[in-house]
Amino acid sequence: MTRPPLPHDFQRPVPAFTATSDAVTEGAALSPLQTYEGGNVSPQLGWSGFPSGTRSFAVTCFDPDAPTGSGWWHWVLFDLPADVTELPTGAGSGGFPGLPAGAIHGRNDYGTRDFGGAAPPPGHGPxxxxxxxxxxxxxxxxxxxDTSAAxxxxxxxxxxxxxxxxxxxYENR
Structure with missing residues (x-):
């Protein structure tokens, strides 16, 4: 089975920079806290090495493997000031602790304006x-x-x- 493309595969190429997290590791399973049933807690994220001329940031979380034909948007956050280089755990959920003033949560595919955790259908695979x-x-x-995630x-x-x-x-067995 061919894996669906990532949303960035359809966008013009741009330079990569570095993202880090104390909760999310490249290629590893998400923590139960980052699942729908485990609390919908947005992970800590930090970033560095971004291009000069950066005037703001946005953060997204997307599941290209969702059985929808168009993937699933779990988090859409934009208008983060350019001097912000980290979001603490939970900044996208609950009472939004540490969310910078002026940042806007777009509606995710759960229909809410926050981080919605992983919830793949049982048995659908990773x-x-x-x-x-x-x-x-x-x-x-x-x-x-109210702008759509797409x-x-x-x-x-x-x-x-x-x-x-x-x-x-993440896999829901």
Whole structure:
């Protein structure tokens, strides 16, 4: 079976920079906290080495393996100020501790404006969860929280100066 492409595969290429996390490891399984049943707690994320000229950031989490034909958006956060280089655990969930002023949560595919954890169908096999930090050449995207995740993704692709990703997995056996 061929794996579905990642959303960035359809966008123009941009330089990579570094994303790190104390909760998400490249190629490893997500913690139960980052699952729908385990609490929907957004992971800590940090980033460095982004291109000069970065004026804001966005953070997304996407599951390209969801059986929807279009994947599943778990997290869409944008208009993060350019001086922010880390989000603490939980910044995208609950009371949004540590979420920078002015940042906007777009609606994820659960229909909520926050981080929605992994919840692949039981027995569907392992899914990939692509956490991406987008370095953008604009301070504000000019979008609001009701803009669809797909439209936000397209806009991020247009304004991206660079991307950093961490891809983890989760399987609901």
């Amino acid at each position: 899914h990939r969860y692509v956490f991406t930090v987008h370095a953008l050449g604009v301070e504000k995207l000019g979008l609001d929280a 439209a936000i993704s397209g806009t991020l692709g247009h304004f991206a100066l660079g991307r950093a990703t961490i891809c983890a997995t």
